[in-house]
Amino acid sequence: MTREEKVALVSSLTDGFKEADGVIVSEFKGLTVSKLEELRASAKDLDVKVQVIKNTLANIALKNAGKDGIELKDTSIFIWGDQLNSSKVAAKFAEKNDKFIIKAAHIDGEVCSTDKVIALSKLPGREELIAMLLQVWNAPVQNFTIGLNALKEKKEQSA
Structure with missing residues (x-):
């Protein structure tokens, strides 16, 4: 990926994260491509974005969007959009797939635990x-x- 592509990606991610009420970071190591496609399809129905992003680029975009404070390690998949819908997508998929683990989230202007994401998903x-x-x-x-x-x-x- 060239520098210009990275700058464009960070710019589009920053815009997406600024508009989003909720950003959820999850681990997906060990999931098949077909399972990830199921996640993307269920997210698309609720107008929620799902993307695997390199941690350094995600850190920059989150910081630019004013949603810093999430510690990123290992491979991460990002789910963002309306806080209620993104929580529902992440929690429902985590129930079905034990390899999908919600690591952290940025909801309502603060970093929160997985318990809040699960509680929001039940509303x-x-x-x-x-x-x-x-x-x-x-x-x-x-x-x-x-x-x-x-x-x-x-x-x-x-x-």
Whole structure:
């Protein structure tokens, strides 16, 4: 990789990390290419980026984005995007693959542990929250119509 390519990569990574609410660093040693493709496909569905990046370039990009503090060792795969979706992608994939280990994360402007990533992954997403809200709004109307229908049937039987 030439110096110009490295500069361009660091620049694009810096922009991506600045826009991202969550950056998760994981170890993937021992995973097959097909497993990594599964990870990329599941991340693409949630608009989350996944990329293997050389540690020196990643350190520069993270520092430029104001997300420094993550200690990078060995081979790392980076997952970044919305904090909730990136946490869901990483945690779900870590459950299925024991060789995929979440090492560190930068969420909400601070370096956090894997416990926070796993806790975030268990929270409901936007669509799930909207569905819950609609259920709550719909319940009184539904119960009212059931009650009216029962009253109507009772009146018909007595008449």
